[in-house]
Amino acid sequence: MSDYIHILANPAYLANAGIADVVGQRVREMVPAEADAWVETYRNVLLSGTPIRFERELERTGRYLELSAFRIEPVERRQVAVLFLDGTQRRRAENALRDLNDSLEQRVAQEVAERLRMEEALRQSQKMEAVGQLTGGIAHDFNNMLAVVIGSLDLLDRRFGATDPRAKRYVDAARDGARRAAQLTQRLLAFSRQQPLRPVPLDANKLVAGMSDLLQRSLGGAVRLETVLAGGLWRTHADPNQLENVILNLAVNGRDAMDALAEGGRLTIETANCHLDERYAAEHLGLAPGQYVLIAVSDTGSGMPADVVAKAFDPFFTTKEVGRGTGLGLSQVYGFVKQTGGHVKIYSELGEGTTVKVYLPRLLAVPVEESEAEPVQDLPRGDLREVVLVVEDEPAVRQFSVEALTELGYRVLEADGAVAAWRLLDAHPEISLLFTDVVMPEINGRKLADEALRRRPGLRVLFTTGYTRNAVVHNGVLDAGVHLIGKPFTVEELAAQVRKVLDLPS
Incomplete structure (x- = not known):
């Protein structure tokens, strides 16, 4: 049997199959492209006598049919009866449901992964x-x-x-x-993002260009230094000294990663204007979308596997041999960038090299040029007419401060806390400078200074601390008008800072 002819069809055939005037038509004339499949199916029913139920798409009409076929007896009649039911709507609904389930499963998987x-x-x-x-x-x-x-x-x-x-x-x-x-x-x-920063409007191109000699000396003759500085680079608001340390740290890390290369390798420092969109920001906790200045440091070294990249910013984590690193270089980079409101990202491939991208927020305000400070004379001294009140709860630190200031020529009074300091201020109107620690039990140095200034508006104040997450530093930046010397300090640093504060105009 290679073909068949339709000899009888009721009105429901047209309603379900969608083909009119089917009686008298041969299947190979009616649906030539799909005739083989229909002939083979009905031929098996005719030869075996076994009824079947199946589903098939009638491509000519685009309908999906549910069919039942059985042989009409006696076998000599060589006829097969077929029942048609249009299942197109059901099929479409099933397909839509299946697609919806697949989509839902995919969305659930994405949500779980996110x-x-x-x-x-x-x-x-x-x-x-x-x-x-x-x-x-x-x-x-x-x-x-x-x-x-x-x-x-x-x-x-x-x-x-x-x-x-x-x-x-x-x-x-x-x-x-x-x-x-x-x-x-x-x-x-x-x-730990607790160092006091002194941010200024900053041109990263000028800073990188000004570091070229320092970088070349640090990298050695075997490493080629290349800089790619973007034209029209935006300004950022950052501490230039700390940013130099960041770039130098990254450059030295890159140099160490290229130690094993016979040709020495290449270190590239690149700047660019960048926009981090909301989608990228959403993928990085604590990052605000917006405009950033990019400083990228790339090396052609050995690269890092993903597990090392994941721990690279952890303090004291290092892959260098003993004696070659503290494991704090990248931690310092991380802390400074976060404290400045930026973002840092490491991209690395084994055998190809590493790029560390530092994003610092764009400064939108018009920068105001600051006048250069006059050079400070070496070891400026005081005299006995200038009285300094030292307030420090640590006896050893207080003793050193008193002896150092005495050595510098000042008359010095001392107190171990705020209450004693207020009493001395009331008893000695000749006190011209309050030199106080910030972190003290019960009453901190900022509250001490606020009350002292209420009593003595013209009093000069110099703070000292070894821990800046406190009352005089907010978001990593010194409060306006605050003078601070960080611990530990040398006698020379103390002399310069005390003289600077005392010599400020009234």
Whole structure:
């Protein structure tokens, strides 16, 4: 059987199959493109005598049919009867439901994946915040200790260094070790976003160009330095010294990643104007969409696997051998960028290299040029007519501050807290400067100073602290009109800052 002819059809055939005047038509004339399938199906029913139920699309009309076919007896009649039912609407509804289910499953999977990603980002943020608070607290205590060590070494050097070369050599060695320890605490404070920043309107192109000699010396002769500086680069509002440290840290990391390359490798520093849209910002917790200045540092080194990239900003995490790194370089970068309101992202491929992209918010306000400060004379001194009140709850730090200021020629009074300080202020109207720690039990230095200024409006105030998450620093920036010297400080730094505050115009 290679063809068949329709010999009888009731009105329901037209309603269900959608083909008129079917009686007398051969299937190969009626639907030539799909005739083989229909002939094969009915031929099997005719030969076997087994009834069947099946579903098939009638391509000519685009209808989906539900069919039942059986052989008419006796077999010699060679006829097959077929019942047609139009199942197109049901089929379409089933397809729509299946598509909806597939779409729903996909959306649920996407939502679950997004929730997991956000939960992981939140956990990472909370972990960094907790570690930051811990490191900040440790740095505060450590800075108090270092203030005593460095200050005492400075006083020793000033009194005995000129007459005893051996003693001076020992003092210099101890002071160098203490200063390196102070640098370590500064990195901890940078990671924890607790270093006091002095942001200014900043042209990143000028800053990068001005660092070229320093960068070339730091990279060595084997590494080629390239800069790609964008024309019309927006300004940003950042601390230039800290941003230089960020770029230098990234450059040194890139250099170390290219150590194994015979040809030395290439380090590229690029700037550009960027817009981070809402979709990108939504994928990075705490990031605000908007316009940013991009500083990208790229190397052609060994690259990093994904698990290393995920931990790269963690403090003390390093892949370098012992003695080659503290694991705080990228942590310092992370802390500064976050404290400045920006974003930092690492892109890396094994065997290809690494790019670290730093995004700093665009400064939209018109920058006001600041006049250059006059150079400060070396070790400015005071006289006994200038009285300084030192307020510090740590006895060793207070003792050093008193001795250093006395050495500098000032008359010094001391108090271990706010209440004692207020009493001395009332009893000694000749006090011209209040030098106070910020972090103290019960009443902090800012509240002490506010009350002191209420009683003595013309009083000069200089704050000191080793931990800046406090009352004189907000969002990482010193409050307007606040003067601060960070712990630990040297006698020279103390002398310059005290003289600067006392010499301010009324």
